[in-house]
Amino acid sequence: MQNLNNTVWWVTGASSGIGKAIAQFLLRNKAKVVLSSRNEEALMKVAEDCGVDKSRYLILPIDVNKLQDIDEKVKLILDKFSRIDFLVNNAGISQRSIASETSIDVDRQIMETNFFGSVIITKAILPIMINQKSGNISAVSSVVGKFGFPLRSAYSASKHALHGFFESIRAENKQYNINVSMIIPGRINTSVSNNALTKDGSQYGKLDEGQANSISPDAAAKIIVNGIIKGKKEILVGGKELLMVHIRRWLPSFYYYLSNKVSAT
Numbered sequence: 001m002q003n004l005n006n007t008v009w010w011v012t013g014a015s016s017g018i019g020k021a022i023a024q025f026l027l028r029n030k031a032k033v034v035l036s037s038r039n040e041e042a043l044m045k046v047a048e049d050c051g052v053d054k055s056r057y058l059i060l061p062i063d064v065n066k067l068q069d070i071d072e073k074v075k076l077i078l079d080k081f082s083r084i085d086f087l088v089n090n091a092g093i094s095q096r097s098i099a100s101e102t103s104i105d106v107d108r109q110i111m112e113t114n115f116f117g118s119v120i121i122t123k124a125i126l127p128i129m130i131n132q133k134s135g136n137i138s139a140v141s142s143v144v145g146k147f148g149f150p151l152r153s154a155y156s157a158s159k160h161a162l163h164g165f166f167e168s169i170r171a172e173n174k175q176y177n178i179n180v181s182m183i184i185p186g187r188i189n190t191s192v193s194n195n196a197l198t199k200d201g202s203q204y205g206k207l208d209e210g211q212a213n214s215i216s217p218d219a220a221a222k223i224i225v226n227g228i229i230k231g232k233k234e235i236l237v238g239g240k241e242l243l244m245v246h247i248r249r250w251l252p253s254f255y256y257y258l259s260n261k262v263s264a265t
């Protein structure tokens with residue numbers, strides 16, 4: 001692992017799961033971290049559990065669906081740390097409902113959280129990184145950002161959208177030494193299915209079986225941070241389900257044969 005000493009990171013969705021594990025890994029490896037999500041109390045616990053000095057972190061509660069005051073939030077980061085080296089757009093919400101039954105409000109909510117939330121934060125941070133002439137912006141997509149999947153129509157669409165947006169950001173800003181990393185998790189053992197939205201916007205509230213047997217958020221965080229600091233453009237993280245990304249790319253007919261066997265409900 002390269003030296004993270006005093007690098008400044010902003011991690012969204014840092015109250016649980018992958019974001020929490022990334023924030024704790026960074027704090028334990030001497031980085032400075034801004035932790036964001038809606039749950040201030042949970043964020044404080046995430047940071048305090050690391051036993052590091054308060055000068056090394058900033059708790060910055062945000063709801064990525066309500067970012068009208070984004071410039072004030074960014075100012076708070078600059079007041080404390082003077083710069084931002086790494087932005088990790090991780091906050092997100094999943095889905096467990098078929099498209100034909102899902103309310104358009106739910107589709108929009110998923111798109112707002114997973115896509116527009118990351119877009120608004122990134123647009124606020126880009127001028128700072130352009131001015132610094134350095135930075136790394138990453139976005140947490142999913143294997144279903146690479147192909148569609150039953151019960152994930154809006155979720156999959158929101159993750160596909162991230163690829164288009166962030167690949168364009170990479171192409172537009174390379175002369176400023178700004179790198180973009182797309183993080184593509186398969187299954188990681190978090191509360192993502194518990195927190196997923198159903199057709200009417202209520203919480204799914206169950207841990208998927210595959211989720212429970214997947215790799216830990218701590219193991220994922222190590223791979224993700226390592227990939228980001230190496231400047232990898234795509235970071236695949238998870239178990240054997242990642243194979244489907246390669247099959248989709250290199251053997252599309254075989255992919256369609258396999259996907260035909262996945263239950264649609």
Ligand SMILES: NC(=O)c1ccc[n+]([C@@H]2O[C@H](COP(=O)([O-])OP(=O)(O)OC[C@H]3O[C@@H](n4cnc5c(N)ncnc54)[C@H](OP(=O)(O)O)[C@@H]3O)[C@@H](O)[C@H]2O)c1
Binds near residue numbers: 191
């Ligand atoms: N776990 C997996 O298998 C998997 C696979 C592929 C992709 N991913 C992606 O990985 C990312 C992290 O998910 P996870 O697995 O760690 O799930 P998680 O445990 O449910 O964490 C989701 C995080 O996003 C935050 N969040 C949700 N809505 C928000 C909002 N409106 N404003 C601000 N923060 C919000 C939550 O914090 P608050 O509730 O405190 O706001 C929480 O910290 C997501 O983008 C997810 O799509 C996960």
